[in-house]
Amino acid sequence: MKRIAVPISDNRLSEYFGGCNYYEIFEIEGKDIRRKTLEIPSVNDVSELPLWLEKQGVTDVITFKVNKNIISLFASKKVNLFVGVQQNFPEILIDEYLQGKLESDEKIISELIK
Numbered sequence: 001m002k003r004i005a006v007p008i009s010d011n012r013l014s015e016y017f018g019g020c021n022y023y024e025i026f027e028i029e030g031k032d033i034r035r036k037t038l039e040i041p042s043v044n045d046v047s048e049l050p051l052w053l054e055k056q057g058v059t060d061v062i063t064f065k066v067n068k069n070i071i072s073l074f075a076s077k078k079v080n081l082f083v084g085v086q087q088n089f090p091e092i093l094i095d096e097y098l099q100g101k102l103e104s105d106e107k108i109i110s111e112l113i114k
Contacts (some may be wrong), residue, residue: 004026004094005024006025006026006070007022007063013062013088013089014066014088015065015087017046017061022040023053024039024060026065026094047070050070060081064086081104082097082102
């Protein structure tokens with residue numbers, strides 16, 4: 001089973017990973033969404049989010065922009081990170097994920113790691 005976290009602001013993917021109102025976490029089994037929950041992080045700093053998400057059982061994170069230090073924290077936790085994803089409604093993003101069409105934007109990643 002996969003657990004995919006999407007940071008949300010104004011009902012869409014948040015511009016910044018740590019600057020969201022809450023996370024929608026989708027439980028995926030095969031090609032089916034089994035459950036969706038809304039979670040508000042209980043952390044004080046954005047650098048604590050990877051550990052918090054790991055404790056939630058998250059296997060994948062969909063985001064637009066994220067601090068380069070956070071990228072390495074996710075890598076150390078073996079959490080898949082999709083970066084530079086178009087800011088859209090979470091259900092559309094999860095549908096793209098399920099269809100294998102969700103990809104990171106190399107241009108955004110390059111800008112973030114400069």
